[in-house]
Amino acid sequence: MNTTSLEFAVVGLGILLLLAEAFIDRTNKDYLAYLGAAGLAIILVLSFLPLQGPATGSPDSAFLTSDILSVFFTRFLLVSTIVVLLMTPGYKPVLARYLPAEKEGAGVGEFTILPLFVCAGLMWMVSAIDFIMIFVALELATITLYVLSTYLRQNMASLEAGTKFLILGALSTGFFVYGITWIFGVTGTTNIVSLPQSISLLPESSTLPLLFGVALILVALSFKIGAFPFQFWVPDVYQGAPTPVTAYLSVASKAAGFVVLLRLLVALETVPVLAHKLYAVVTLLAGVTLIFGNLAAIPQTNMKRLLGYSSVAHAGYLLMGVASLGSLMAIPAIGLYFAAYLVMTLLSFVVLMVVAEATGGEEISRFNGLSQRSPLLAGAMLLAMASLAGIPFTAGFVGKFLIFEVALKQGHFGLVAIGCITVAAGFYYYFKVARAMYWQQATEETPIPVSMTIKLLIALLGAGILALGIYPGPVLAALR
Amino acid sequence: MSPLLLLILLPLAASLLIMIGANPRRTAIVAALLNLVLSVLLFARYDLHAGGWQFLSEWHVLPNLGINLSLGADGLSMTMLLLSTLVTLSALWVAPKIEKREGLYYVCLLFISAGVIGAFSTLDVLFLYSFHELALIPTFILIGVWGSGDRQAAAWKATIYLGGASFVLLIGIISLYLSLPSGMRTFDLRQLDHLALSGTFHPASWIYLLLLVGFGTLVSLFPFHSWAPPAYACAPTPAAMLHSGVLKKFGLYGLIRICLPLFPEAIQQFNALLVLMLIGNILYIGYVTVAQKRLDWTIGYSSVMHMGYIFLGLASLTVMGINGAALLMFAHGLSVAAAFALCGEIRRRTGTLDYSELGGLGKVTPVLGLLFGFAAMASVGLPGFANFAGEILVFFGATVSSIYGPLMVVAIIIGVWGVVVSAIYMLRAYRHIFWGPIAQRWESLTDIAPTAKWSVILLLVPLMIAGFYPQIILNMVGTILPR
Numbered sequence: 001m002n003t004t005s006l007e008f009a010v011v012g013l014g015i016l017l018l019l020a021e022a023f024i025d026r027t028n029k030d031y032l033a034y035l036g037a038a039g040l041a042i043i044l045v046l047s048f049l050p051l052q053g054p055a056t057g058s059p060d061s062a063f064l065t066s067d068i069l070s071v072f073f074t075r076f077l078l079v080s081t082i083v084v085l086l087m088t089p090g091y092k093p094v095l096a097r098y099l100p101a102e103k104e105g106a107g108v109g110e111f112t113i114l115p116l117f118v119c120a121g122l123m124w125m126v127s128a129i130d131f132i133m134i135f136v137a138l139e140l141a142t143i144t145l146y147v148l149s150t151y152l153r154q155n156m157a158s159l160e161a162g163t164k165f166l167i168l169g170a171l172s173t174g175f176f177v178y179g180i181t182w183i184f185g186v187t188g189t190t191n192i193v194s195l196p197q198s199i200s201l202l203p204e205s206s207t208l209p210l211l212f213g214v215a216l217i218l219v220a221l222s223f224k225i226g227a228f229p230f231q232f233w234v235p236d237v238y239q240g241a242p243t244p245v246t247a248y249l250s251v252a253s254k255a256a257g258f259v260v261l262l263r264l265l266v267a268l269e270t271v272p273v274l275a276h277k278l279y280a281v282v283t284l285l286a287g288v289t290l291i292f293g294n295l296a297a298i299p300q301t302n303m304k305r306l307l308g309y310s311s312v313a314h315a316g317y318l319l320m321g322v323a324s325l326g327s328l329m330a331i332p333a334i335g336l337y338f339a340a341y342l343v344m345t346l347l348s349f350v351v352l353m354v355v356a357e358a359t360g361g362e363e364i365s366r367f368n369g370l371s372q373r374s375p376l377l378a379g380a381m382l383l384a385m386a387s388l389a390g391i392p393f394t395a396g397f398v399g400k401f402l403i404f405e406v407a408l409k410q411g412h413f414g415l416v417a418i419g420c421i422t423v424a425a426g427f428y429y430y431f432k433v434a435r436a437m438y439w440q441q442a443t444e445e446t447p448i449p450v451s452m453t454i455k456l457l458i459a460l461l462g463a464g465i466l467a468l469g470i471y472p473g474p475v476l477a478a479l480r
Numbered sequence: 481m482s483p484l485l486l487l488i489l490l491p492l493a494a495s496l497l498i499m500i501g502a503n504p505r506r507t508a509i510v511a512a513l514l515n516l517v518l519s520v521l522l523f524a525r526y527d528l529h530a531g532g533w534q535f536l537s538e539w540h541v542l543p544n545l546g547i548n549l550s551l552g553a554d555g556l557s558m559t560m561l562l563l564s565t566l567v568t569l570s571a572l573w574v575a576p577k578i579e580k581r582e583g584l585y586y587v588c589l590l591f592i593s594a595g596v597i598g599a600f601s602t603l604d605v606l607f608l609y610s611f612h613e614l615a616l617i618p619t620f621i622l623i624g625v626w627g628s629g630d631r632q633a634a635a636w637k638a639t640i641y642l643g644g645a646s647f648v649l650l651i652g653i654i655s656l657y658l659s660l661p662s663g664m665r666t667f668d669l670r671q672l673d674h675l676a677l678s679g680t681f682h683p684a685s686w687i688y689l690l691l692l693v694g695f696g697t698l699v700s701l702f703p704f705h706s707w708a709p710p711a712y713a714c715a716p717t718p719a720a721m722l723h724s725g726v727l728k729k730f731g732l733y734g735l736i737r738i739c740l741p742l743f744p745e746a747i748q749q750f751n752a753l754l755v756l757m758l759i760g761n762i763l764y765i766g767y768v769t770v771a772q773k774r775l776d777w778t779i780g781y782s783s784v785m786h787m788g789y790i791f792l793g794l795a796s797l798t799v800m801g802i803n804g805a806a807l808l809m810f811a812h813g814l815s816v817a818a819a820f821a822l823c824g825e826i827r828r829r830t831g832t833l834d835y836s837e838l839g840g841l842g843k844v845t846p847v848l849g850l851l852f853g854f855a856a857m858a859s860v861g862l863p864g865f866a867n868f869a870g871e872i873l874v875f876f877g878a879t880v881s882s883i884y885g886p887l888m889v890v891a892i893i894i895g896v897w898g899v900v901v902s903a904i905y906m907l908r909a910y911r912h913i914f915w916g917p918i919a920q921r922w923e924s925l926t927d928i929a930p931t932a933k934w935s936v937i938l939l940l941v942p943l944m945i946a947g948f949y950p951q952i953i954l955n956m957v958g959t960i961l962p963r
Contacts, residue, residue, distance in 0.1 A: 371581075371584065372581070375499075379499075382617065386617055389643070390647075391613055391616060391617065392609065392610030392611075392613040392614065393610055393613075393614065397610070397613075401606075401650070401654070404650070404651065404654055405654050405657075405658070408651070408654050408655060408658055409658055416651055419647075420644070420647045420648060420651060421644075423643070423644070423647045424640055424643055424644035424647065427639060427640055427643035427644070428636070428639075428640055431620060431636075431639055434617065434620065434621070435620075435624060435632075438584075438621045438624060438625055439621075439624040439625055439632065470541075471541060472541075472542065473540075473541065473542055476542065
C-alpha cells in the first residue's frame with residue numbers, strides 16, 4: 001500500500017456511500033454520516049501504518065509527495081471531515097426546512113456525502129508538488145464546496161453566500177491559473193520542487209515576469225486563506241452557508257491553502273532575489289490581516305460573522321508564522337496552531353449549531369443565559385472561546401506561544417507588537433460570548449436537549465483543547 | 481504524590497465534584513480547609529537551614545524547548561502559599577448564602593485559588609505565567625454575575641487590562657528565553673538563576689521594561705492602576721478578597737523571582753523610573769483615596785496605594801528592604817482581604833456603602849465595628865500588626881540603600897507622609913460608618929454573622945502573630961537572599 005491510496009480510499013468511500021444512499025430505502029439518513037465517519041476513521045488509522053511514499057521515478061512522484069507536511073495535514077483533514085460528518089445529523093431540521101421536500105429526507109444524503117469529495121480534493125492538494133495537480137485538486141474541492149454552501153436552496157442567505165463564493169472563488173482560480181502560466185512561461189516547469197533549479201538557470205531579466213506570476217498565485221492563495229485584502233467574502237459566505245459547511249470551510253480549506261503557500265515559500269526560499277520580496281509581502285499581509293480581522297470582529301453581533309472575522313484574525317497569526325519560516329520551529333508552530341485551530345473552531349461551530357437550532361437564530365444574543373439552560377453547552381463554548389482568545393492550558397495558548405516565539409526569534413518585532421494589541425482586542429470579542437452566556441438572563445428557561453452524538457463531539461473536541469494545551473509534545477513531535 | 485501538586489489539584493478536584501453535583505459550599509470549604517492544613521504543615525516542615533527549593537518534583541512537557549512542569553517551594557513561595565490558602569478559606573467561608581447559581585460561584589472561586597497556588601509553587605516561568613492566567617475567566621464571570629454597581633464596565637476594564645498586560649508579560653518572558661544562547665534555552669528558574677550568577681547570561685534591559693510593565697499592571701503600579709479600584713469595588717466580596725489579597729501579589733512575586741536575580745544592571749538603570757511610579761502610587765493614589773465617598777472604593781484605592789510601599793522595598797535593593805517588601809506582601813494580603821470581607825458584610829446588611837447614608841453603626845453592631853477597627857488599623861500600619869513590621873523594614877531598607885540619592889530621600893519622606901494619609905482615610909471611614917448619630921433605619925440591624933466573623937478572625941490572628949513575631953515570616957523569606 002502507498003500513501004497515495006489514502007485519497008483513493010476516501011473517493012471510494014464516497015462512491016460507496018452514494019450507491020448505498022441510492023439503493024437503501026430509508027428515510028432516516030443518519031447512518032450515512034456514521035458510516036462515513038467510521039470509514040474515515042479507518043483511513044485515519046491506516047495513515048499511521050508505515051506507508052511508502054510515491055517511489056522516485058514513478059509518474060506519481062512528479063506530482064505528489066509524502067513529506068511531514070502532507071502526512072500531518074492529511075490526518076488533519078481526515079479528523080476535520082469526521083467531525084463535520086458527525087455534525088450533519090444535528091443539522092437535519094434546517095435542511096428539512098429549506099429543501100423542497102418531494103420525499104422525507106430528500107437531499108440529506110448528498111449533503112452528508114459531498115464533504116468526502118472535498119476531503120479527497122484537499123488531501124490531494126496538501127500532498128501535491130505540481131501546480132497542475134494543485135489546481136485540479138483545488139477545483140475538486142471548491143466546486144464541491146460551491147454546491148455545499150448554496151445547499152439550502154430556499155434560503156436567500158445561503159443562495160447569496162453560494163453565489164458570492166462562486167464568483168469570487170472563480171476569480172481567485174483565474175488568478176491562480178494565470179499565475180501558473182506566467183511561471184511556466186518563464187521557467188518551463190510547473191513543478192514546485194524543481195522551480196528553484198530552473199530559476200537558477202534564468203537570466204537576471206526574467207525576475208520581473210516570474211515575480212508577477214508568483215504575486216498572482218499569492219493573490220489566489222490569500223483568497224483561499226482569507227487574508228486581507230482578499231478576505232471580504234469570508235463573513236458573508238460564513239454567515240450564509242450551512243453551519244457544518246462553514247465549519248469545514250474555515251478549517252479544512254484554509255489549511256490546504258496554507259500548505260500550498262508553505263510549499264511555495266519553502267521552495268523559493270533558496271532564491272534570494274524572490275525570497276526577500278516574498279517575505280516582505282507576507283509580513284505585510286500578516287500585519288494588516290491581524291489588524292483588520294481583529295478590529296472588524298469587535299462590533300459583530302452575529303456569531304457566525306464573529307467566527308468569520310475571527311478566522312481572518314487567526315489567518316493573521318498563522319501568516320506571522322509563515323513570515324518566520326527562516327526558523328526551524330516555524331513549520332511545527334504553524335502545524336500546532338492549525339491543530340489547535342481545528343479543535344477550538346469546530347467545537348464553537350458544534351455548539352453554535354445546537355444553540356441556533358434550539359433558539360432559532362445565530363446572533364450572539366441567542367446565547368443569553370445559556371449557562372442556565374445548558375451548562376454543558378455553555379462550558380464547551382467557554383472553553384472554545386478561551387482557547388481562541390489564547391488563555392493558558394488551552395490549545396490556542398500553546399499555538400500563540402509558539403508563533404510568537406518564532407516571530408520574535410526571526411526579529412519580527414513590529415508584528416509582535418501588533419499581535420499584542422490584537423490579542424487584547426480578541427479578549428474583548430471572545431469574552432462577549434462568555435458575557436452573553438454567563439451574565440445575561442435567558443428569555444426562556446427550558447433546558448436545551450443535546451443528542452448523544454453531539455455530546456461525544458463536545459467531549460472529544462474539549463478533551464483535544466485541553467490535551468493540546470497541557471501536553472502538546474506528541475503533535476509537535478509529529479511535525480519535526 | 482508531590483504535596484505541592486496535591487495543593488493545586490485539591491481545588492480543581494473540588495470544582496469538578498461541584499460540576500457533577502456535589503454540595504457546592506461544603507465541598508469547596510472542605511477542599512480549602514484541607515489545603516490550609518496542608519500548607520501549614522509544609523510551612524512548618526520547610527527546612528530553614530537547608531534553604532533553597534524544597535518539595536521538588538518535575539514532569540516533562542516539552543523538554544527540548546526547556547518547558548517542564550517543575551514544582552518546588554522556597555521561603556518566599558511558602559509564605560505566599562500560606563497566604564493563598566488562608567485567604568481562600570476565608571473567602572469561601574465569608575458569605576453564608578449565595579442567592580443564585582451557587583455551584584458556578586464556588587467553581588469560579590476554586591479556579592482562582594488553584595491558579596494562584598499553582599503560580600506560587602512552580603519553578604517554570606511559563607507555568608508561573610500560565611497558572612496566573614487561570615483566574616482571568618472566573619474573575620470576569622464573578623464580577624459580571626454577582627457583582628454590584630457598574631459591574632459590567634468594571635469587569636470589561638479589568639479583563640482587557642489584565643489580558644493585554646499578560647501578553648506584554650508573555651512577550652517579555654519569550655524574549656528572556658530567546659536571549660539565552662540556543663541549546664541552553666530553558667524556562668527553569670533554577671537554571672536561569674544559575675546562568676545569571678555565573679555571568680554567562682545578560683538579558684537586554686528592554687526585556688526588564690516589558691516585564692516591569694507586565695507585572696506592574698497586574699500589581700496596579702501607577703500609572704497602570706486604573707483597572708483595580710472599580711474591579712474591587714464592584715466584585716463580589718470573596719472575589720475582591722482573593723484578587724486584592726492574593727492574585728495581585730503575583731506581579732510582585734514575579735518581580736522578586738524573575739527580575740531581581742536576572743536583571744541586576746537593568747534594575748539599577750531604571751530604578752529612578754520605578755521610584756517615580758511608586759511615588760505616584762503613594763502620593764497621588766493616597767490623595768485620591770481620601771477623596772472617595774464610598775467604603776468599597778476607599779478600600780480599593782487604598783490597596784493600590786499600599787502597593788507603593790512594597791515597590792519602595794524592592795526599589796531599595798537592600799536585603800532589609802526586600803525582606804520588608806515580602807513581609808508586607810503577606811501582611812497586606814491578609815489585611816486587605818479582612819477589610820473587603822467586612823466591607824461586604826456591611827453592604828450585605830445595609831445595602832449601601834455610601835458614607836453619607838451610614839453612621840452610628842457601632843451602637844448596634846459592636847463586633848463588626850471592633851473587627852473593622854482592627855482591619856483599618858492593620859492597614860494603616862499600627863504596631864502589633866505585621867504591616868507595621870513590614871513598613872518599618874521597608875523604610876530602614878530604603879534609608880540604608882546604596883542608591884540613596886535625592887529621589888530616594890523624597891520617596892522616603894513621601895512614604896512616611898503616606899502613612900498619615902492612610903490614617904486619615906481609614907479613620908474617616910471608621911468615623912463615618914460606626915460613629916456619630918445613628919439613622920433610624922439602621923437601629924434594627926443585627927451584629928455580624930458568625931461565618932463572616934470567624935472568617936475575618938482567621939485572617940486577623942495570623943496578621944497579629946506575624947506582627948508580634950515577624951521573625952516567623954522573615955526567617956522564611958530571608959532564605960531567598962544572601963544574608
